[in-house]
Each structure stands twice: as structure tokens, then as C-alpha cells.
């Protein structure tokens with residue numbers, strides 16, 4: 001559809017480890033429209049992270065295609081994918097998206113290549129981390145790190161926000177702050193796709209997609 005900011009068609013992803021072959025994605029098609037929050041849920045091992053990595057251009061599907069707006073992301077050299085990602089995508093991974101030797105402010109400035117820049121101070125205030133810009137990632141708690149990661153992911157005002165368990169380590173109040181920020185992205189006409197096990201996160205979604213054994217469950 002014209003209003004889709006992110007879509008994928010018939011995604012397949014195989015992994016081979018020794019004699020063992022895993023079909024992690026078996027023909028997944030989905031789309032996220034402007035203004036929409038989509039949550040992807042499913043049991044452990046159902047393919048959620050594999051899907052997120054393919055949608056983010058951090059992994060290449062073995063079959064099918066990923067499209068961002070009118071631009072194909074998949075089946076391109078890694079450098080081109082990185083360029084498209086920096087323009088159009090914000091990604092929050094469980095493994096973190098901050099460089100360890102840079103302060104939070106420097107991490108924010110590093111990724112700010114877009115025209116619609118927000119000041120690091122404003123971004124940090126939105127995620128409840130005012131005055132922590134001069135801290136190094138190792139000086140933040142797990143919950144603070146998750147919020148700093150979100151600030152970095154949205155700092156370029158991307159069309160699409162992709163997040164793996166965005167509220168994984170947060171207490172109730174901070175979780176609400178993060179969920180409000182995520183909803184606000186959609187209200188501003190961006191698209192959001194979240195991978196989660198949390199009922200609090202699925203409650204803010206407009207649509208919930210369940211993965212089962214690499215497929216979208218009916």
C-alpha cells in the first residue's frame with residue numbers, strides 16, 4: 001500500500017550449524033503503515049529476532065524482500081543497507097546500540113545525520129535522562145541504558161522504529177514513559193514495529209502479529 005512505511009514479502013531465512021539446518025523464517029509477509037504500531041509476539045525460537053534483523057537490514061533474508069517506503073532494503077551490499085538504515089530506520093536491540101567509549105551525548109551526535117535534528121538534551125529529557133548526557137554507557141543502569149538506546153534510535157526522526165523488547169528491564173513508571181514515547185512516534189505519522197513478550201507493550205499496539213515456527217500464525 002502507498003502508506004506503508006515498512007513491508008516485507010515472503011521472507012525466508014535458513015541457518016546451518018554443522019548438520020543441523022533451521023528454517024527460522026518460512027514465508028513471512030507483513031506491512032506497517034504510517035501512524036501504526038505493530039507488535040510481533042510468539043514463543044521463544046519462533047523467529048522474532050531473525051525477522052527484526054532482516055527488517056532492519058542487519059541480516060539478509062535467503063528469500064523474499066524488505067521494502068522501506070519506496071526503497072528496497074534487502075539484497076543490497078551492506079554499506080548501502082547501512083546508508084538506507086541511517087536515513088530511514090531507528091533500531092533498538094537487546095544487545096544495545098551505544099558505543100561503549102563515547103558519552104551518551106556523543107553517541108547521540110554520532111548518529112544525527114538527518115535534517116530534523118533534535119538537541120541531545122531534549123532527546124534525553126524525553127526519555128527521563130536529563131543531565132545524563134556526559135555519562136558513559138557503563139555508568140548507566142540497565143533501564144537507563146535501554147532508554148538511552150531509544151533516544152539514539154529516534155534521534156534522526158526515522159520513518160520507522162524497530163525495537164526488540166524495548167521495555168525489557170524497566171520498572172512500571174519508566175516503562176510507561178517509553179511506551180508513551182513510542183506511541184507518540186506513531187501519532188506523528190511514523191511506523192513502529194516491536195518484538196515483545198510483554199502484555200503491557202502489546203496493549204499499545206494497533207495490531208499484534210503472532211509468529212509460530214517461522215510463520216505468521218492464522
Ligand SMILES: Nc1ncnc2c1ncn2[C@@H]1O[C@H](COP(=O)(O)OP(=O)(O)OP(=O)(O)O)[C@@H](O)[C@H]1O
Pocket residue numbers: 015016017022023024042043044045046047048049050051
Ligand atoms: N545465527 C544463527 N545460527 C543458527 N541458528 C540460528 C541463528 N539465529 C537464530 N537461529 C535459530 O533460528 C530460530 C529462530 O530464532 P530467533 O532468535 O529468531 O527466535 P526468537 O523468536 O527471537 O526467540 P526468543 O524469543 O527466545 O528471543 C531458532 O531455532 C534459533 O536457534
